[in-house]
Amino acid sequence: MSHGAKKHDTVDGLTSGEAFAAAERNAVYRAIATRRDVRGEFLPDPICEEALSRMLTAAHQAPSVGLSQPWDFILIRDKETRARIARIFADANAEAAIRFPADRQAQYRSLKLQGILSAPLNICVTSDPKRGGPVVLGATHMTDTDLFSTVCAIQNLWLAARAEGIGVGWVSILHEDRVKAVLDIPDRLRLVGYLCVGHVSGFHERPELEKRGWRERDDLALHLHQERWTAPKPASE
Amino acid sequence: MSHGAKKHDTVDGLTSGEAFAAAERNAVYRAIATRRDVRGEFLPDPICEEALSRMLTAAHQAPSVGLSQPWDFILIRDKETRARIARIFADANAEAAIRFPADRQAQYRSLKLQGILSAPLNICVTSDPKRGGPVVLGATHMTDTDLFSTVCAIQNLWLAARAEGIGVGWVSILHEDRVKAVLDIPDRLRLVGYLCVGHVSGFHERPELEKRGWRERDDLALHLHQERWTAPKPASE
Numbered sequence: 239m240s241h242g243a244k245k246h247d248t249v250d251g252l253t254s255g256e257a258f259a260a261a262e263r264n265a266v267y268r269a270i271a272t273r274r275d276v277r278g279e280f281l282p283d284p285i286c287e288e289a290l291s292r293m294l295t296a297a298h299q300a301p302s303v304g305l306s307q308p309w310d311f312i313l314i315r316d317k318e319t320r321a322r323i324a325r326i327f328a329d330a331n332a333e334a335a336i337r338f339p340a341d342r343q344a345q346y347r348s349l350k351l352q353g354i355l356s357a358p359l360n361i362c363v364t365s366d367p368k369r370g371g372p373v374v375l376g377a378t379h380m381t382d383t384d385l386f387s388t389v390c391a392i393q394n395l396w397l398a399a400r401a402e403g404i405g406v407g408w409v410s411i412l413h414e415d416r417v418k419a420v421l422d423i424p425d426r427l428r429l430v431g432y433l434c435v436g437h438v439s440g441f442h443e444r445p446e447l448e449k450r451g452w453r454e455r456d457d458l459a460l461h462l463h464q465e466r467w468t469a470p471k472p473a474s475e
Numbered sequence: 476m477s478h479g480a481k482k483h484d485t486v487d488g489l490t491s492g493e494a495f496a497a498a499e500r501n502a503v504y505r506a507i508a509t510r511r512d513v514r515g516e517f518l519p520d521p522i523c524e525e526a527l528s529r530m531l532t533a534a535h536q537a538p539s540v541g542l543s544q545p546w547d548f549i550l551i552r553d554k555e556t557r558a559r560i561a562r563i564f565a566d567a568n569a570e571a572a573i574r575f576p577a578d579r580q581a582q583y584r585s586l587k588l589q590g591i592l593s594a595p596l597n598i599c600v601t602s603d604p605k606r607g608g609p610v611v612l613g614a615t616h617m618t619d620t621d622l623f624s625t626v627c628a629i630q631n632l633w634l635a636a637r638a639e640g641i642g643v644g645w646v647s648i649l650h651e652d653r654v655k656a657v658l659d660i661p662d663r664l665r666l667v668g669y670l671c672v673g674h675v676s677g678f679h680e681r682p683e684l685e686k687r688g689w690r691e692r693d694d695l696a697l698h699l700h701q702e703r704w705t706a707p708k709p710a711s712e
Contacts, residue, residue, distance in 0.1 A: 252679060253677055254677060261502070266502055267529065292504065305692065307698065313701055314703075383647050385626075386629075410614070411615060412617065421704055439492055441489065455544065456535075462531065462547075467658055
């Protein structure tokens with residue numbers, strides 16, 4: 239790492255600030271609009287190493303607070319390891335079900351919420367709050383900035399995967415400490431995302447929770463405020 | 476919101492799981508690779524309303540835990556409001572500078588870290604942990620899942636902006652409570668991202684902190700682990 243104080247150097251090398259051509263712009267919007275949280279459509283087909291490499295490179299190009307790059311990616315293919323994670327999910331999911339109102343528990347249990355074993359690859363994404371040293375530029379006042387950087391990396395990977403025709407499902411119904419023990423993850427790291435990754439039979443046209451009547455998407459307008467926060471809160475609440 | 480238990484309905488409507496055509500895929504990767512955290516290159520030109528609408532729609536298409544859509548977007552154009560936020564930044568940034576080792580303080584102070592007043596639009600992005608109700612699907616075990624959803628929305632917006640030729644800079648050197656007071660944001664919401672948004676004279680070819688010698692980008696390989704976490708930690712640490 240260079241500590242040289244180059245404060246007076248000329249910062250050149252700006253590339254054009256023009257918009258993408260319409261076809262390119264539309265491709266970006268297509269990836270964003272058709273990305274899905276995949277649970278049930280994974281195929282066992284192996285993932286092409288070049289595609290996986292492009293996806294991970296995309297993740298690593300995410301913004302990070304103070305250029306701290308707090309993320310790490312654990313690639314898990316071993317079946318026994320995935321089976322251990324699947325058992326952690328099963329325990330957590332059983333606990334989760336009984337927390338819902340009685341009239342929703344059967345519906346909750348009917349939802350498929352992970353593809354840990356059906357996807358050929360799992361990727362555990364961690365965040366290290368100390369990665370940038372004792373003081374990180376941009377992390378001096380607001381908390382959790384390293385987590386935010388790591389989530390940006392995950393979203394990059396997710397969109398890249400969509401362009402590659404590869405599905406990603408983010409599993410959050412897990413006991414973090416048990417997953418960390420299985421994967422030898424040091425205490426200081428946060429488990430941010432546990433991702434199931436693989437080719438798919440297809441992508442749902444709409445988010446599955448919407449399709450299955452669990453919850454609806456709001457109109458964007460309910461989430462927009464002009465100049466300052468304004469009540470009422472979105473109607474879906 | 477529909478609470479009907481449709482657990483046995485047929486989930487059809489799968490779209491193709493094929494990869495994008497090469498040109499489309501490359502456009503997605505171009506947005507990811509050339510997105511920058513913009514601080515100094517904002518132009519005062521107004522942002523086209525259609526482009527802004529597309530960017531916000533892209534943000535709202537982000538994944539969210541339990542489809543809770545915890546994000547809100549406050550669009551700030553008023554100069555006096557932005558000046559108040561800029562003063563909060565100035566205070567926080569002065570505090571931040573003295574936290575660095577003596578030999579880095581001058582360099583820190585030389586960095587331009589925000590475009591609050593030079594960008595014509597600021598967007599404050601908040602997250603509401605209660606948006607999905609008392610129990611949110613997927614948020615029963617791991618913490619901060621609503622924040623993660625909101626960050627995915629920000630990254631979608633950031634990439635969409637890049638495709639539109641619009642720069643975004645994320646300002647995190649702020650006193651959260653003071654910003655919330657200026658913008659009337661309720662206590663229960665977290666301030667996740669304060670974004671400066673506008674057309675730019677150009678995008679830096681490389682991240683600015685790298686270009687200015689603050690910190691280098693790691694090789695991706697240092698962030699990859701096979702099957703389980705493995706020391707050593709990335710060399711940049």
